[in-house]
Amino acid sequence: MTVGTASASTGGTRTRIQAVALELFTEQGYEKTSLREIAERLGVTKAALYYHFKSKDDIVNGLVMDRIERLDQLIAWAREQPCDAAGRRAILTRYVDEFFADEHHLVMHFFEQNQTVLKSLAAGQQMRQRMLQLADILAGPDPAPIAATRAALALFAVHSSWFAVRNPHVDRTEQIGRASCRERV
Amino acid sequence: MTVGTASASTGGTRTRIQAVALELFTEQGYEKTSLREIAERLGVTKAALYYHFKSKDDIVNGLVMDRIERLDQLIAWAREQPCDAAGRRAILTRYVDEFFADEHHLVMHFFEQNQTVLKSLAAGQQMRQRMLQLADILAGPDPAPIAATRAALALFAVHSSWFAVRNPHVDRTEQIGRASCRERV
DNA sequence: GTCTATAAGGAGATAGAC
DNA sequence: GTCTATCTCCTTATAGAC
Numbered sequence: 001m002t003v004g005t006a007s008a009s010t011g012g013t014r015t016r017i018q019a020v021a022l023e024l025f026t027e028q029g030y031e032k033t034s035l036r037e038i039a040e041r042l043g044v045t046k047a048a049l050y051y052h053f054k055s056k057d058d059i060v061n062g063l064v065m066d067r068i069e070r071l072d073q074l075i076a077w078a079r080e081q082p083c084d085a086a087g088r089r090a091i092l093t094r095y096v097d098e099f100f101a102d103e104h105h106l107v108m109h110f111f112e113q114n115q116t117v118l119k120s121l122a123a124g125q126q127m128r129q130r131m132l133q134l135a136d137i138l139a140g141p142d143p144a145p146i147a148a149t150r151a152a153l154a155l156f157a158v159h160s161s162w163f164a165v166r167n168p169h170v171d172r173t174e175q176i177g178r179a180s181c182r183e184r185v
Numbered sequence: 186m187t188v189g190t191a192s193a194s195t196g197g198t199r200t201r202i203q204a205v206a207l208e209l210f211t212e213q214g215y216e217k218t219s220l221r222e223i224a225e226r227l228g229v230t231k232a233a234l235y236y237h238f239k240s241k242d243d244i245v246n247g248l249v250m251d252r253i254e255r256l257d258q259l260i261a262w263a264r265e266q267p268c269d270a271a272g273r274r275a276i277l278t279r280y281v282d283e284f285f286a287d288e289h290h291l292v293m294h295f296f297e298q299n300q301t302v303l304k305s306l307a308a309g310q311q312m313r314q315r316m317l318q319l320a321d322i323l324a325g326p327d328p329a330p331i332a333a334t335r336a337a338l339a340l341f342a343v344h345s346s347w348f349a350v351r352n353p354h355v356d357r358t359e360q361i362g363r364a365s366c367r368e369r370v
Numbered sequence: 371g372t373c374t375a376t377a378a379g380g381a382g383a384t385a386g387a388c
Numbered sequence: 389g390t391c392t393a394t395c396t397c398c399t400t401a402t403a404g405a406c
Contacts (some may be wrong), residue, residue, distance in 0.1 A: 009265075013371080029301030031216030034399065048372050056400070116214030117297050147230035149346075157338050163316075165394085193373085198389080219381065233390050241382070 014041060014052045021059045027109040029061065030117040050062055057121060064123035070098060071130045075137065083140045088151075091138060112159055131155065134181055199237045201227060206244045211295040215245065215302040242306055247307035248292055255283060256315045258332055260322065273336075277334045278325060281343055316340065 020041050024033040037054060039046045053059045074094060081087035099108055111118060111127065118124025136143075137153035205226050209218040222242060224231045235266025238244045259279060266272040284293055296303060297358035298314065321328075 028195050045373060051371060112229050113301050150350055152348055153345060160338060160341035160345060163341050230391060236389060
């Protein structure tokens, strides 16, 4: 896991907490996962978690804020790409490469599985706002409604790949890449 | 709301409960919505809810089971459609017409906002299974991996329309129809 | 950094009167 | 059908010892 800038003094416990929390939040949902459950799986007590994070929400914030920074960089770069098909494809490709490679995709999966939670979290609202910005860039300036819809769908197609993944012989990244590149943008 | 076969004897309270619950579940999530909140909005007490539903899960079950029946009918019909582009388009069109018209789309929206909940509910697992069946039919017999992916994405594109809807001048059904028909299946 | 102990509150669910 | 009252359980979060 690459999560934030864990203070180098700690033995990586903070990062381990985030990793376990992310897994449980994605599997069973944020609300259904208690701090007791996270602590137990780590072999510590609940109180230990509160040394590293000031609240349950704060665990999520750490995960999200990291992505928002990276997303802002991608958005800034995307604004300078040409507004043609090649430019849009380049944007989508970088999006997939950055946010769905390695363990990064775990965070994205968490986002999709916990939409209602993110709605009530400040970090989640910011994330959503960035996604809409990216869709706007893909749609181009003064888009026809149909172009705006298509741009948003292209972005979403990447995310919906989890639903599509069932054949064990096709690995996930391969399928995600295929899904995004097939989309006409 | 058209929810199940409410015993005609009651004054529709059961249906009103489902309508309010559906709205709150979709807005803030299933876990975050308490029975107290539902009861308060209806002007009754928690205990009254338990006369109509044996548990909180049971409220969701009523909503889901209704869709599963309709989905099973659609699946049976879809199996008899030709395996060409026109047939696939016909299937998608009926899917959109049946599940995204009127208030039906509220239930679909609830599904997307509460994926983790549905994972742990028997009714939700059945629903997911039906969706995969439908994707298989769209993909055709012995599909290449790429065809399977494309079929699943086409289905999902319909559902992702909520993300795409931002322009208030384009109404939702119009956009959903457009989204599904634009998709190459 | 991690522990024990506990506070404070809300959740789902039930019993029984009306 | 709906109410009041209550039970039981589990949650997030804090205080303070080690």
